[in-house]
Amino acid sequence: xxxTSALTGPPAAKRVGRxxxxxxxxxxxxxxxxxxxxxxxxxxxxxxLAEQGETEPAREQGEKARDWAWYSVGVGLSVYLVAFMVWLxxxxxxxxxxxxxxxxxxxxxxxxxxMLKGFWINVQVFLIxxxxxxxxALVVAIVRLxxxxxxxxxxxxxxxxxxxxxxxxxxxxxxxxxxGFAQAKVPIxxxxxxxxxxxxxxxxxxxxxxxxxYRAGIESIHWSQVAAARSLGLSYTxxxxxxxxxxxxxxxxxxxxxxxxxxxxxxxxxxxxxVLDVVSRARFINNARGTLAAYSIAxxxxxxxxxxxTRWLEWLQRRRQLRTEGGR
Amino acid sequence: MAFLEIQRVxxxxxxxxxxSGISLDVELHQVVCLIGASGSGKSTLLRCINALEVIDxxxxxxxxxxxxxxxxxxxxxxxxxxxxxQSFNLFPHMSVLDNVTLAPRKVxxxxxxxxxxxxxxxxxxxxxxxxxxxxxxxxxxxxxxxVAIVRALAMGPKLMxxxxxxxxxxxxxxxxxxxxxxxxxxxxxxxxxxxxxMGFAKEVSSKVCFLDQGVILEEGPPEQIFGDxxxxxxxxxxxxxxxxxxx
Ligand SMILES: Nc1ncnc2c1ncn2[C@@H]1O[C@H](COP(=O)(O)OP(=O)(O)OP(=O)(O)O)[C@@H](O)[C@H]1O
Ligand SMILES: [Mg+2]
Numbered sequence: 001x002x003x004t005s006a007l008t009g010p011p012a013a014k015r016v017g018r019x020x021x022x023x024x025x026x027x028x029x030x031x032x033x034x035x036x037x038x039x040x041x042x043x044x045x046x047x048x049l050a051e052q053g054e055t056e057p058a059r060e061q062g063e064k065a066r067d068w069a070w071y072s073v074g075v076g077l078s079v080y081l082v083a084f085m086v087w088l089x090x091x092x093x094x095x096x097x098x099x100x101x102x103x104x105x106x107x108x109x110x111x112x113x114x115m116l117k118g119f120w121i122n123v124q125v126f127l128i129x130x131x132x133x134x135x136x137a138l139v140v141a142i143v144r145l146x147x148x149x150x151x152x153x154x155x156x157x158x159x160x161x162x163x164x165x166x167x168x169x170x171x172x173x174x175x176x177x178x179x180g181f182a183q184a185k186v187p188i189x190x191x192x193x194x195x196x197x198x199x200x201x202x203x204x205x206x207x208x209x210x211x212x213x214y215r216a217g218i219e220s221i222h223w224s225q226v227a228a229a230r231s232l233g234l235s236y237t238x239x240x241x242x243x244x245x246x247x248x249x250x251x252x253x254x255x256x257x258x259x260x261x262x263x264x265x266x267x268x269x270x271x272x273x274x275v276l277d278v279v280s281r282a283r284f285i286n287n288a289r290g291t292l293a294a295y296s297i298a299x300x301x302x303x304x305x306x307x308x309x310t311r312w313l314e315w316l317q318r319r320r321q322l323r324t325e326g327g328r
Numbered sequence: 329m330a331f332l333e334i335q336r337v338x339x340x341x342x343x344x345x346x347x348s349g350i351s352l353d354v355e356l357h358q359v360v361c362l363i364g365a366s367g368s369g370k371s372t373l374l375r376c377i378n379a380l381e382v383i384d385x386x387x388x389x390x391x392x393x394x395x396x397x398x399x400x401x402x403x404x405x406x407x408x409x410x411x412x413x414q415s416f417n418l419f420p421h422m423s424v425l426d427n428v429t430l431a432p433r434k435v436x437x438x439x440x441x442x443x444x445x446x447x448x449x450x451x452x453x454x455x456x457x458x459x460x461x462x463x464x465x466x467x468x469x470x471x472x473x474x475v476a477i478v479r480a481l482a483m484g485p486k487l488m489x490x491x492x493x494x495x496x497x498x499x500x501x502x503x504x505x506x507x508x509x510x511x512x513x514x515x516x517x518x519x520x521x522x523x524x525x526m527g528f529a530k531e532v533s534s535k536v537c538f539l540d541q542g543v544i545l546e547e548g549p550p551e552q553i554f555g556d557x558x559x560x561x562x563x564x565x566x567x568x569x570x571x572x573x574x575x
Contacts, residue, residue, distance in 0.1 A: 234431060
């Protein structure tokens with residue numbers, strides 16, 4: 001029973017007690033010495049101990065070498081990245097810092113006042129546009145899902161709208177709506193203010209996106225729900241209203257609010273039709289003072305809105321997950 | 329003239345006939361059981377009766393009134409014909425009470441108070457009064473199916489269609505659902521049920537129909553169908569059921 005055949009290879013005993021020394025990883029991690037040196041030391045210790053047959057302590061050292069090697073990636077890369085940015089900021093006698101973070105602007109009350117006034121317009125535009133989009137997109141989605149031959153033309157129109165407005169860059173829609181409607185004296189909307197045009201243009205663009213989100217949500221409701229509702233005598237409209245749409249809306253709230261982050265940021269493009277929003281005002285300051293610091297303020301203001309919104313969204317999703325996992 | 333008359337009904341999916349000339353009469357207060365192998369068309373027949381499927385030929389009469397084909401008011405038909413599905417299909421975003429009262433309020437225009445009073449009465453009868461405010465995902469399968477039955481009953485139907493309503497349930501939950509069906513039968517509710525519960529079919533039905541490949545191969549009182557079936561196919565089917573220990 002003691003013979004080894006060529007097929008079984010080396011005896012199993014040799015594999016037992018193998019130690020991982022992470023030598024290559026330790027050497028590579030020397031690019032960031034504070035972590036790389038400990039990594040290398042532990043790695044060397046690991047191989048020493050392994051040679052002496054001290055398998056368990058050797059493994060211990062190997063693990064430590066690996067941990068340090070990871071530190072050099074995680075910490076080292078960040079340190080170098082931050083250092084690079086600081087260097088950019090102060091190189092050329094601090095010109096980068098001056099352009100983006102000019103203290104005379106950043107600490108000027110007038111600049112902040114003007115920028116906030118401009119940003120308030122952006123906020124108004126996206127709040128109103130969001131409410132409009134919420135309703136308009138649902139209408140479009142429902143029209144696209146109308147059943148039957150008779151509704152084919154209207155379904156087709158809705159499809160054309162969604163396809164085209166998703167294809168147009170938003171800035172183009174803002175131009176066409178904002179400048180074109182007024183110039184052509186289009187009935188009803190010809191006398192809108194610039195801000196109203198901005199809202200209209202963004203609502204049209206985002207309505208197309210969000211209607212697709214709604215549509216996906218509605219289609220994700222299993223047909224057996226419709227069968228159950230219809231079998232109770234509810235009409236198509238009642239079924240949509242009370243059974244399908246409420247469930248669909250609950251499902252699509254996270255992706256829908258995700259699109260709203262895009263909408264909030266895209267309010268920056270309404271400056272092209274002369275709305276005195278935050279970007280227009282940054283441009284004035286830039287022209288007058290020759291510094292981009294006002295744009296930095298604008299960027300910061302968008303951050304102040306978008307980041308809390310994103311966190312809130314994540315919280316919403318997490319809560320939803322908890323709910324569906326743990327029942328209601 | 330029977331209460332429900334199904335006359336030479338054909339139904340095809342694509343080019344395949346799932347129902348190929350079904351004729352069947354159901355008298356008022358009768359309980360008719362549909363048995364047959366999987367895929368024989370039991371569900372399809374029930375769905376055709378309350379117009380969830382459109383039939384390709386033949387005619388269905390309810391109380392002497394045509395309820396299939398062109399120009400019928402499907403919503404008013406469905407007020408009179410309730411259906412309960414194998415998979416419950418409760419509305420997950422509504423409480424039990426709202427599930428039950430939705431149709432009476434929106435379709436019949438019953439006031440909320442009245443609809444809720446009726447609903448609570450029915451829920452009490454099936455032992456679920458304390459679950460009125462619960463949401464469906466908090467209920468067991470048997471409880472959900474009882475709610476689904478109550479939801480259909482709340483519309484005051486004259487005919488109930490039950491499509492394998494215990495097939496999705498754990499064995500120990502089957503009885504609580506079947507008891508309700510038994511009660512309904514005793515009260516004289518007209519019912520058609522597709523079922524694999526042969527023992528129950530034998531017990532409650534006035535008539536048993538054996539469906540095979542889209543036709544009613546054999547029909548008769550339960551004693552005859554289960555005790556002395558004429559058709560070879562029926563015998564073979566019942567033998568399979570007995571061998572599987574389900575009769
Ligand atoms: N919507 C549909 N589209 C295409 N084929 C269908 C559809 N619904 C049912 N069928 C087919 O029709 C046949 C009969 O189905 P049906 O559900 O009526 O059978 P059943 O007797 O209820 O079977 P089971 O006991 O498994 O419920 C099956 O072959 C099924 O695949
Ligand atoms: Mg079936």
